[in-house]
Amino acid sequence: MNLSTKCFAEVFxxxxxVLGGCGSAVLAAKFPGTGIxxxxxxxxxxxxxxxxxYAVGHISGGHFNPAVSVGLAFGGRFKTAELIPYVVSxxxxxxxxxxxxxxxxxxxxxxxxxxxxxxNGYGDHSPGGYSLLACLVTEVVMTYMFIMIILGGTDERxxxxxxxxxxxxxxxxxxxxxxxVTNTSVNPARSTGVAFFxxxxxxxxxxxxxxxxxxxxxxxxxxxRVLFGKAATAGxxxxxxxx
Numbered sequence: 001m002n003l004s005t006k007c008f009a010e011v012f013x014x015x016x017x018v019l020g021g022c023g024s025a026v027l028a029a030k031f032p033g034t035g036i037x038x039x040x041x042x043x044x045x046x047x048x049x050x051x052x053x054y055a056v057g058h059i060s061g062g063h064f065n066p067a068v069s070v071g072l073a074f075g076g077r078f079k080t081a082e083l084i085p086y087v088v089s090x091x092x093x094x095x096x097x098x099x100x101x102x103x104x105x106x107x108x109x110x111x112x113x114x115x116x117x118x119x120n121g122y123g124d125h126s127p128g129g130y131s132l133l134a135c136l137v138t139e140v141v142m143t144y145m146f147i148m149i150i151l152g153g154t155d156e157r158x159x160x161x162x163x164x165x166x167x168x169x170x171x172x173x174x175x176x177x178x179x180x181v182t183n184t185s186v187n188p189a190r191s192t193g194v195a196f197f198x199x200x201x202x203x204x205x206x207x208x209x210x211x212x213x214x215x216x217x218x219x220x221x222x223x224x225r226v227l228f229g230k231a232a233t234a235g236x237x238x239x240x241x242x243x
Contacts, residue, residue, distance in 0.1 A: 001059055007085050009060035011093035013052035017064050018097025018193040021045035022118035025183075026105050042175030045184070050168030057164065065187040066090050067213035071147035074221025077154070087189075094193030102197045119195045119202035120185040120209045128180040135182045136212050142174045143186045143216030144223075151224040185209040186216075 024044035028036045036044070053062040061078070063069045066087040072078035098117075105111050119125075122135035130138075149170040153163035171186075178184045185191045191209035195202035 003082060003085060006060040006082070007089040009056040010063060010086055010089040011096070013056050013060070013062060013064040014090045014093030014189050014193075015097040015100075016052050017045070017048040017187070018094045018190055019100055020048035021190065022097070022194050023101050023104070025118040026101060038176065038179050042172045042179065042184075045175050046168040046170075046172030049171050050164050053164035053167065060086075062164070064090060064093070064189070065213075066189055066210075067143050067187060067217035068147065068150060070214055071143075071150065071217035071221040074218045075147075075151050075225045076221075077151070090189040091192055094189035095196055096193075098193035098197050101194070113198045114200050114202075116183075117194050117198040117202070118183065119198045119205075120183045120191045121201065121205050122182065122208060125201055125205060126181060127183055130181045132208070136208060138178050138181045139185055139209065139212030140216040140219075142178050142184070143213040144220045146170055146174055146186055147217045147220035148224060151220065152228075155228070182209070186213050188213055 021041070021044050024036060025041045028044075029038075029041050049062075049064065052064060056062060061072075063072070063086060069078060069083055069086045069090070073080050073083050102113060102117070105113070105117070116125075121127075122130065122132045126135055146167075150163075150167055152158060153166040174186055175184045178186075188210040191206055195206045195209075
């Protein structure tokens with residue numbers, strides 16, 4: 001598969017992640033009478049990864065997240081020469097998802113993206129008022145565990161065909177833990193895709209949601225490689241499923 005095709009798949013998958021996950025938070029979480037709440041938003045993020053892993057994971061590996069690409073690179077699973085093109089594609093997909101969500105949300109009277117727009121934050125902009133340190137630790141640890149699950153689930157020694165389920169459920173669990181703390185990032189492209197439209201504080205605090213996930217991902221990649229080796233493929237879909 002050529003690099004441009006893989007990058008397009010990453011744009012497509014990240015677009016869906018931001019539109020589906022952040023869209024559920026912006027449009028459905030607090031809808032009067034039938035709002036889906038934290039649980040629904042957490043499930044929505046897990047479902048976006050699950051569905052796109054099966055849809056285009058066999059094309060690009062199904063990263064949809066700069067932290068995943070970094071973690072796989074540090075784990076010896078992904079070509080470093082493709083890292084920047086993947087990250088750029090993921091950010092583009094995130095911004096496109098944010099744009100479509102912004103257009104939809106702005107159709108409601110009184111919509112104000114600066115109120116949050118599913119952006120990630122710390123301190124006064126943490127959903128639960130958590131400190132910068134608490135949010136930093138949360139994002140590093142949650143991303144670390146996410147990458148460890150991805151590396152383990154996609155290892156060629158693991159049961160074949162179940163990796164997308166494990167990864168989607170892991171992302172759901174991560175959101176259930178950390179939505180009250182940071183609104184859950186573990187994905188710089190997801191954070192960028194909505195912060196760009198929220199502006200102001202969301203852009204000012206965006207640095208944390210690049211630094212922390214990347215640090216956590218790199219640490220996980222190195223940990224898995226040292227402890228368990230690097231036997232595996234380059235993404236979410238097991239090796240046998242690649243054509």
